[in-house]
Amino acid sequence: MKERLFFLICFLCISFMLKAADKPVIKISTENVDLIYRVGNNGRLYQSYLGKKLNYATDIAHLPQGSEAYLTHGMEDYFEPAIHIVHNDGNPSTLLKYVSHTRNQVSPGVDEVVITMQDDKYPVTVKLHYVAYQKENLIKTFTEISHQEKKPVQLHKYASSMLHLNRDNYFLTEFSGDWASEAHVKEQPLEFGKKTIDTKLGARANMFCSPFFQLSLDGKSEENQGEVLVGTLGWTGNFSFVFEVDNKNELRVISGINPYASEYSLKPNEIFRTPDFYFTYSFTGKGQASRNFHDWARKYQVKDGNQTRMTLLNNWEATYFDFDEAKLVKLMDDAVELGVDMFLLDDGWFANKYPRSGDHQGLGDWDETADKLPHGVGYLTEAAKKKGIKFGIWIEPEMVNPKSELYEKHKDWVIHLPNRDEYYFRNQLVLDLSNPKVQDYVFGVVDNLMTKYPDIAFFKWDCNSPITNIYSVYLKNKQSHLYIDYVRGLYNVLERVKAKYPNLPMMLCSGGGGRSDYEALKYFTEFWPSDNTDPIERLFIQWGFSQVFPAKTMCAHVTTWNKNSSVKFRTDVAMMCKLGFDIKLADMSKDDETYCRTAVQNYNRLKPVVLEGDMYRLVSPYGSNHTSTMYVGKDKDKAAVFAFDIHPRYAEKILPVRLQGLDADKMYRVKEINLMPGANSSLSGNGEVFSGEFLMNVGLNLFTAQQLNSRVIEVVAE
Structure with a gap:
């Protein structure tokens, strides 16, 4: 009896292991970030994790199943879907199941994962593409939709990306405005319900809102602290970002073309490729997220990104x-x-x-x-x-x-x-x-x-x-x-x-x-x-x-x-x-x-x-009478600091500004440049030498009590 029980337990364990082997875990990684998907027992794809990199493979088994990766219209989900297809027979539902995934190196430091899913009743294929830029901690994602039905199917929704987050609270920063008033920073908490940022302007699509956002998690993030996800869509037309908090306080972020007035008739075997959605995840504030994007853009995306520019x-x-x-x-x-x-x-x-x-x-x-x-x-x-x-x-x-x-x-x-x-x-x-x-x-x-x-x-x-x-x-x-x-x-x-x-x-x-x-x-x-x-x-x-x-x-x-x-x-x-x-x-x-x-x-x-170089936003013009930004060369031998007094107040207490991004152990000579002819610098310490440690922990008195005053300071390693 005991022997039979032993063999039964062994059989069940082996069966479970084989079943688990059939339900792969798919890990998309950069140097600091993991995006992890797993296949459920029902054959569907779930996002189990998005956050700081998990270095121990054994820990992944302890992750929750999570939320369905690319939610479809018409099934058991009650919130915003990523995809909505009407089939030849009029059926408006889709149910996607995992088929396979591939992984390949695009170039050194750049890896791509492609996850293939198919509808379980209709010949519809959806491929989710993820390109991970290791050093830049940035992930590009896009979707390919195709089918082999007899006639065209109708695409009503076709997101580039769907991301899930499960945190205590969320704060969204959008960048909106108008002609001559672009990209103004506006932050708000996200609570139950749906917040949409979109445009319907077509050619001059970004006139009222810019196609990027910042999403702070578990409290408001600052320049140098807090967790923040920053995303943008590569599309020179109508875009849509949907942020929906559900009844469990879980957030889904859906990014892509705005489907407004854009139902798409997809022919058999035609591939509908969505635009690219790019996102980075920083654990040390918004400044690092920006530097991730800047490095990636210069190296991989912008035309002639490695070349200088003409004045x-x-x-x-x-x-x-x-x-x-x-x-x-x-x-x-x-x-x-x-x-x-x-x-x-x-x-x-x-x-x-x-x-x-x-x-x-x-x-x-x-x-x-x-x-x-x-x-x-x-x-x-x-x-x-x-x-x-x-x-x-x-x-x-x-x-x-x-x-x-x-x-x-x-x-x-x-x-x-x-x-x-x-x-x-x-x-x-x-x-x-x-x-x-x-x-x-x-x-x-x-x-x-x-x-x-x-x-x-x-x-x-x-x-x-x-x-x-x-x-x-x-x-x-x-x-x-x-x-x-x-x-x-x-x-x-x-x-x-x-x-x-x-x-x-x-x-x-x-x-x-x-x-x-x-x-x-x-x-x-x-x-x-x-x-x-x-x-x-x-x-x-x-x-x-x-x-x-x-x-x-x-x-x-x-x-x-x-x-x-x-x-x-x-x-x-x-x-x-x-x-x-x-x-x-x-x-x-x-x-x-x-x-x-x-x-x-x-x-x-x-x-x-x-x-x-690397940009560091030192003092924001929002909520301040002054602002300052600095740039630091990649070798940390040279920096340029820009400081502006906009509308100082009478008897305002003006504190030193701590510089950032320098080498603490290097010695730097500080010199104000861009002076008017005949003018002398009033910068305290002008022409003197300081350690990087001092400049980053004590700082310089960049600001003055003068209205519309500006300073440009060159910082050079000795």
């Missing part, structure tokens, strides 16, 4: 639409005087039947205006070359004015509603990039200019309108595909530009920061965060975008906005990003002109630190 002088705020060849050549002389790398010609240089004398006409007609530029763009590129600077030019190829030859010839290329009066945003309409002929035309705008004028060294690509009058002549009975196919068409164009002109840098602009996502930055070297160049406002705007984007991707120009601030203050703010000028030297004093020349020289010396 420039733009004519826009110096001339607006009122210019001729002589004015532009004079501004090139200003560029040479300043010592910048390039002159950028902005809007207003094109169209003849309807000359671009304002924003109400000419868009779509990309020939030089003969009255303004009788010798053509080639005359300007040659003038720039003779002066030893590069030449760049502005375009807005996705847009058209109704008052243009293009509109008269090809109204069928324009997104517009039949039987309705047209609604114009900034006096313009959007071209239908779902149409391959329109894609050819938009590519041709760049290609024709580059073919005719190969010395063009830079494009500023603008997009000033969301999609209005939403109807595509080309798509006919597939109108719900427009929002998605427009973006795919844009990517087709940008791929062609990148393939033919791989070394051509371009700035992404959309009436300011209306386009600011990492998929677009595969094709653009930088973006324009805001049309608002008031330096005080820019401190807030740049603070917001810096949460996810490195300095080298953000353009900041010195302009005449807010003349209550000095040229020095405006320049010091712009030097924290990719520096440019929108100003005439004739409008500046001699001291200001001298200062700007010196600042450009200093910036060129500091480029490796500001553009390639």
Whole structure:
């Protein structure tokens, strides 16, 4: 009897082990983070863990089963699903079961896991992709959906990512605003129910909200403390982040294309690939999460992320639409005087039947205006070359004015509603990039200019309108595909530009920061965060975008906005990003002109630190009368500290600011730079040597009681 019982127990143990072996645990890991999935006894995939890396394999068996990884519509779950498919027979439900998973190394330090699931009744396949960047502690995820039903299935929801968190409390930080007021930081607790951040604007998708968020866990996180998950979607169109807290106080985060008005008819064997969702997880605050994104972006994502950026002088705020060849050549002389790398010609240089004398006409007609530029763009590129600077030019190829030859010839290329009066945003309409002929035309705008004028060294690509009058002549009975196919068409164009002109840098602009996502930055070297160049406002705007984007991707120009601030203050703010000028030297004093020349020289010396180094946000402009940010070179031999007094209060107690990111054992000489001609530094300890330990534990007296005062401090190891 005992012998039979012994064999029975052994048999049950072996059976359990074999069963467990059939239910794999799938671990997606970076240096510091684990995302762990396991297959349940019912064959479904569950997210068991997301958090700090678990180094002992035996501990994984003790994890709870968790929540279903990619929840479907129509089954037993009562909250927001990640996917909703209507099958050929009208059945709106899906039940996904694990089939297999693969693991491969994409490149050194980059691993990909692909998990394949299938519906248990219908021939529908869903593949979840996870790409882990080890050193950067960042994970990219996207989804592929396909089927082999006889006719197209209807996709109503198709998330890029679904993440589950089970904590005591959650605090969401969003980055929203409007034109000239982008990426403002707003934090709120998440409690029972659903919070959605989304956009329905189409082309200028990020005008009201940026496609990234911060999620603090178990209390509010700060710059240098707390657990925080930071995520962003790589999609230059309508996006959606859904945060839903359920009856058990568990949170699901669903990220992807906004399915609003975008039901997608998926053909048999066609693969619907979602955009990429990227997230990082920091256990030491928001600052480290930002540095993770910055390192990853420069190394893996942004066009020419390992190369420097050109300084420039733009004519826009110096001339607006009122210019001729002589004015532009004079501004090139200003560029040479300043010592910048390039002159950028902005809007207003094109169209003849309807000359671009304002924003109400000419868009779509990309020939030089003969009255303004009788010798053509080639005359300007040659003038720039003779002066030893590069030449760049502005375009807005996705847009058209109704008052243009293009509109008269090809109204069928324009997104517009039949039987309705047209609604114009900034006096313009959007071209239908779902149409391959329109894609050819938009590519041709760049290609024709580059073919005719190969010395063009830079494009500023603008997009000033969301999609209005939403109807595509080309798509006919597939109108719900427009929002998605427009973006795919844009990517087709940008791929062609990148393939033919791989070394051509371009700035992404959309009436300011209306386009600011990492998929677009595969094709653009930088973006324009805001049309608002008031330096005080820019401190807030740049603070917001810096949460996810490195300095080298953000353009900041010195302009005449807010003349209550000095040229020095405006320049010091712009030097924290990719520096440019929108100003005439004739409008500046001699001291200001001298200062700007010196600042450009200093910036060129500091480029490796500001553009390639680690950023530390020392003092936030939110809730403070001052703000400070510093950049530290990767070797910790050099740093640049930027400090700004915005509106100090009378008799305010001003404390030293502790620096960050230095080597505690190195000795550093501290020197204030970017001083006005004849001015002496009032910085305590200026020119003296301190240990990194002292600078990080005691700090420097960066701030003053002066309104709109700025300091730039160079910290160099001895």
